[in-house]
Amino acid sequence: MSVYLLAGIRRPLDSDLTLAVAARDVIALRAWHGSLRRWGLLESFALPRDPVSEPRACLVIRATGEEAAAQLAERWGRLSGYRVTVLALSTTTGRTGGLS
Amino acid sequence: MAEAEDALADVFRVEWPKLIGAAFRIVGDLQAAEDAAQDTLVTALDRWPLQGVPDRPGAWLMTVCRNRARNLVRDSGREQQRIESLRRLPLGQPGPDADQQQIADDRLRLIVMCCHPLLPADAQVALTLRMVAGLTTEEIARGFHLPTTTIAQRVVRAKRTLRQHRVTFADGEVDVRDRLGSVLDVIYLAFNEGYLPGGGQAVTREDLAREAHRLACMLTELAPGEAETWSLRALLSFQLSRWATRAGPDGTLITLEVQDRARWDRALIADGIQALARARLGGRSALLLEAELAACHATASSFAATDWNAMIDLYDELAAMQDSPVVALNRAVAVAMAAGPEAALPLLDQLTRDPSLRDSHRVWAVRADLHRRAGHEEAAIADYDVAIDLVGNQAERNYLEESRRRAAATRNEDLAVKKPGTKG
Numbered sequence: 223m224s225v226y227l228l229a230g231i232r233r234p235l236d237s238d239l240t241l242a243v244a245a246r247d248v249i250a251l252r253a254w255h256g257s258l259r260r261w262g263l264l265e266s267f268a269l270p271r272d273p274v275s276e277p278r279a280c281l282v283i284r285a286t287g288e289e290a291a292a293q294l295a296e297r298w299g300r301l302s303g304y305r306v307t308v309l310a311l312s313t314t315t316g317r318t319g320g321l322s
Numbered sequence: 323m324a325e326a327e328d329a330l331a332d333v334f335r336v337e338w339p340k341l342i343g344a345a346f347r348i349v350g351d352l353q354a355a356e357d358a359a360q361d362t363l364v365t366a367l368d369r370w371p372l373q374g375v376p377d378r379p380g381a382w383l384m385t386v387c388r389n390r391a392r393n394l395v396r397d398s399g400r401e402q403q404r405i406e407s408l409r410r411l412p413l414g415q416p417g418p419d420a421d422q423q424q425i426a427d428d429r430l431r432l433i434v435m436c437c438h439p440l441l442p443a444d445a446q447v448a449l450t451l452r453m454v455a456g457l458t459t460e461e462i463a464r465g466f467h468l469p470t471t472t473i474a475q476r477v478v479r480a481k482r483t484l485r486q487h488r489v490t491f492a493d494g495e496v497d498v499r500d501r502l503g504s505v506l507d508v509i510y511l512a513f514n515e516g517y518l519p520g521g522g523q524a525v526t527r528e529d530l531a532r533e534a535h536r537l538a539c540m541l542t543e544l545a546p547g548e549a550e551t552w553s554l555r556a557l558l559s560f561q562l563s564r565w566a567t568r569a570g571p572d573g574t575l576i577t578l579e580v581q582d583r584a585r586w587d588r589a590l591i592a593d594g595i596q597a598l599a600r601a602r603l604g605g606r607s608a609l610l611l612e613a614e615l616a617a618c619h620a621t622a623s624s625f626a627a628t629d630w631n632a633m634i635d636l637y638d639e640l641a642a643m644q645d646s647p648v649v650a651l652n653r654a655v656a657v658a659m660a661a662g663p664e665a666a667l668p669l670l671d672q673l674t675r676d677p678s679l680r681d682s683h684r685v686w687a688v689r690a691d692l693h694r695r696a697g698h699e700e701a702a703i704a705d706y707d708v709a710i711d712l713v714g715n716q717a718e719r720n721y722l723e724e725s726r727r728r729a730a731a732t733r734n735e736d737l738a739v740k741k742p743g744t745k746g
Contacts (some may be wrong), residue, residue: 234370245328248371269372
């Protein structure tokens, strides 16, 4: 398993935020993060002190390789509306689990 | 999951006007206040999925929003000006109760400001739905069947007008009484647009009507001493209680007479009855009478059991307050139900000549219905034709066309009976 940093930068909103959609997104994202945790794929996360500075959120995840990390990044971007950058932090850690 | 979504959406809906009100108090500009509230929701979107929804989400949102508003003031270069105005506020931090009271008052001030007489009625409605109900411009546009750009322009112009005229929250007690009329009008207008849409395919637009009802409920919480707010809440609760039964699965209009009363929302009817009791503590008003009339329908066990004579009395009282042809039209319906269609047809003949009603499909549709009930199929068909030409809503048109077909079928049967030689 390798460790990757996913950095989420918020894309400008193209319209007003719909309250019901915001609620739906919070719940959907929370469920997705929960599933990452359950699979042992979420190592940690970080949020900036200033809420409007970028990146808006960072996830440290474990994945079997770049392709798997990119898939997780793509899914996170779709759910959150972020533009997600993937950075490899280390490769082939000793721990196993998750999707491996 | 859907339950959690609904609960969270309710939190956002309840908090939205509080955030706008609190931010406006800091930034003194509606656009900037909206930006601060929007940024706050986005921050919640960033953080809550990772950190969890806070125990007191409202307090969390309020803190973030106030900080954001202060930052906007600082960044906009108006810091000194705003700091000066903040210095003029009483010394010391308000306690939790005082803070809660101010938040409540600011919501009320926000509603009153959105209904400012400087703004045209359509802008008042759009601004109230955006700022107080938290609907997006797209949602409002969908509700009114207008292009999003039209609604966006209305909202932008309204905000600019308020800024240009330096309209702001007045200090001290909120003076609702002066502006209550226009606030109630705006909410009622928004409700009617959802409940009786003038155009489009559907018979109703649920979101708009439910938001208007929610605003009416909010108003009773914010100004509980004003009887008129309770009248509006009662009226809208009674109307909304019939929501599920007003249209069939295919969108066809279902009239009051044939609606399934067992499916009426009992909780809303109970809410309406309670609100009506509060409203009666004030003086008689047109809105109270409308609520009383709605209660006659909502509390009747069947269409036949409706107290039509009480409704005629209420319409008479209403007509004495407002000389409106619409009231006269509704009264004529009550007369028809109490004394038969023949008694009401002369009233309808008069109303079809009224300049303010003759271009409305409703008066022709009502007269057509009364002619049909009286067995005058030929006259009914002629009136249905006029009503079909004038109606804008597709679901109502379908209903009128179906009624016309039934009247035509009855007429043809009658003709066949009168000419037995032609019958096969």
